[in-house]
Amino acid sequence: MTISRDLPxxxxxxxxxxxEPIYRQMVEQLRRQILGGQVxxxxxxxxxxxxxxxxxxxxxxxxxxYSLLEADGWLARRRGMGxxxxxxxSQFEQAESRLQLIRPSLEQVALESQQLKLAPDDVLQLFSQILRSDS
Structure with a gap:
């Protein structure tokens, strides 16, 4: 496999x-970027x-x-080169697989919304606004 580009x-x-531990944040972020096509x-x-x-x-x-990502098949080691x-x-790039990656975050938001006694429609409206923003 040839190198496409050096990632920043x-x-x-x-x-x-x-x-959430820092290493876990890194693992999940890279998995999402790979499945989303940015990497x-x-x-x-x-x-x-x-x-x-x-x-x-x-x-x-x-x-x-990096070791966890390698063990799960997301990264590969090149001898002497990183x-x-x-x-x-390609099955990993299906929409269903990508949706499952955000499920834990959405479950956490749902729990917090319930604890705050927020109306589901209000939470969904806010989430839609956040998704559409350019930030």
Whole structure:
């Protein structure tokens, strides 16, 4: 497999104000970007050192994320050259698979909405506005 392009370090956006571990945030973000088509098979991942330095996290955190992604078949190791995005079966790019990736987040929003006693229509209207915004 040839390298399509070198991915920038800023493909990861880490939130420190959440209970989700940083390595898990990285794993889920990259999976979503691959399934969404923003990251393609053959793209070269930034080095562990670059990502750790840019995000201000421990290199072991980045290494753990990369290792999990490799074990699950999302990344492939190139001997002496680092990681690339692995070739995936087309079944993983179906809309249903992509929807399942956001289900946990939506379940959390639903729970918080119920706890706040918000009307479902109000929550759905806000969500629609957020989806349509350019931010």
């Amino acid at each position: 370090v800023d493909i990861f956006l880490i939130s420190t104000g959440t209970s 393609r098979a053959g793209d070269a991942m930034p080095s562990v050192r670059e990502v750790a330095s840019t995000l201000g996290v421990n290199p072991m955190t980045v290494s753990k994320a 990681m690339i995005v692995a070739q995936r079966e």
